[in-house]
Amino acid sequence: MTVNTIGVIGAGQMGSGIAQVFAMAGFKVIMQDVKDEFVAKGLSVIKNSLAKFLEKQKISQEIHNAALANIKTTLNLKDMADCDIIIEAAPEDINLKLEVFKKLDEAVKKDAILATNTSSISIAKIAGVTRRPDKVIGMHFMNPVPVMQCVEIIRSSKTSEATYDCVKELVKKLGKTAVTASDSPGFIMNRILIPMINEAISALHENVATAEDIDTGCKLSFNWPMGPLALADLIGLDTCLAIQRVLYKEFKDEKYKPCAMLEECVNKGWLGRKTKRGFYLY
Numbered sequence: 001m002t003v004n005t006i007g008v009i010g011a012g013q014m015g016s017g018i019a020q021v022f023a024m025a026g027f028k029v030i031m032q033d034v035k036d037e038f039v040a041k042g043l044s045v046i047k048n049s050l051a052k053f054l055e056k057q058k059i060s061q062e063i064h065n066a067a068l069a070n071i072k073t074t075l076n077l078k079d080m081a082d083c084d085i086i087i088e089a090a091p092e093d094i095n096l097k098l099e100v101f102k103k104l105d106e107a108v109k110k111d112a113i114l115a116t117n118t119s120s121i122s123i124a125k126i127a128g129v130t131r132r133p134d135k136v137i138g139m140h141f142m143n144p145v146p147v148m149q150c151v152e153i154i155r156s157s158k159t160s161e162a163t164y165d166c167v168k169e170l171v172k173k174l175g176k177t178a179v180t181a182s183d184s185p186g187f188i189m190n191r192i193l194i195p196m197i198n199e200a201i202s203a204l205h206e207n208v209a210t211a212e213d214i215d216t217g218c219k220l221s222f223n224w225p226m227g228p229l230a231l232a233d234l235i236g237l238d239t240c241l242a243i244q245r246v247l248y249k250e251f252k253d254e255k256y257k258p259c260a261m262l263e264e265c266v267n268k269g270w271l272g273r274k275t276k277r278g279f280y281l282y
């Protein structure tokens with residue numbers, strides 16, 4: 001299958017990053033969100049990121065200009081009708097994702113692949129609301145997308161070999177490395193990462209140490225580029241909580257119970273960098 005045009009649902013931190021890397025690799029991209037202001041914000045994040053890449057001489061002026069020219073935006077799913085693959089990066093909420101996939105299935109051509117950037121939700125459940133479960137797959141990019149090298153590909157029992165091969169080839173064309181996971185809650189990356197973040201929050205909650213000491217300790221002891229609490233702020237505490245809840249619900253194991261402090265932060269609207277307050281102030 002030849003892929004020329006990519007649709008991206010959601011112009012938030014992941015959607016805008018996914019749109020950017022495909023546009024930089026020469027693909028035509030249509031990025032969709034529900035309000036003009038969200039689309040405009042996504043586009044401005046892409047422009048800033050491309051300008052930084054140019055300044056650091058990581059891309060040429062030609063690629064910079066071509067990438068910008070490759071991206072179109074819309075509020076209407078119907079504009080994705082001719083896309084060859086659509087990658088959904090709407091919030092980590094199963095009902096929202098099911099709704100989006102139902103509509104997408106009707107709006108786009110029959111042979112298009114429908115991918116989801118979900119962090120934890122079952123690909124089979126998402127595929128179940130479409131008439132093309134063989135063409136539904138998980139394509140889990142890491143944050144920030146233009147920088148991180150890994151893409152986790154998740155196949156459900158219904159995902160076809162052709163769909164898998166096509167997505168694997170696309171990851172290669174982006175210059176990234178694919179790892180493959182089965183359709184288990186949290187897949188590989190978030191099965192490991194989010195409980196670790198939840199544990200760091202529990203340590204803070206139980207006054208084991210300050211946020212700064214937890215993060216500094218992890219950075220210097222484990223050689224990590226950032227500590228777990230700063231990373232939680234980057235991911236978004238709402239997203240961390242949503243993933244932890246999926247792990248808890250699906251594995252039915254107390255060890256995955258979300259920390260009360262994480263719940264409190266989200267209830268207060270402290271979602272991390274995107275609201276300028278999480279475990280740190282921004």
Ligand SMILES: NC(=O)c1ccc[n+]([C@@H]2O[C@H](COP(=O)([O-])OP(=O)(O)OC[C@H]3O[C@@H](n4cnc5c(N)ncnc54)[C@H](O)[C@@H]3O)[C@@H](O)[C@H]2O)c1
Nearest residue numbers: 010011012013014015033038089090091092118119143235
């Ligand atoms: N944040 C991370 O570090 C990270 C990493 C990997 C995967 N993910 C996953 O990527 C997805 C998006 O996360 P994010 O961090 O970009 O969230 P975000 O909140 O930054 O962006 C989500 C965007 O989706 C838009 N949206 C809401 N409803 C929509 C709809 N019905 N149709 C189209 N757009 C809609 C919102 O307006 C927003 O712009 C989630 O599934 C998340 O689990 C996040």
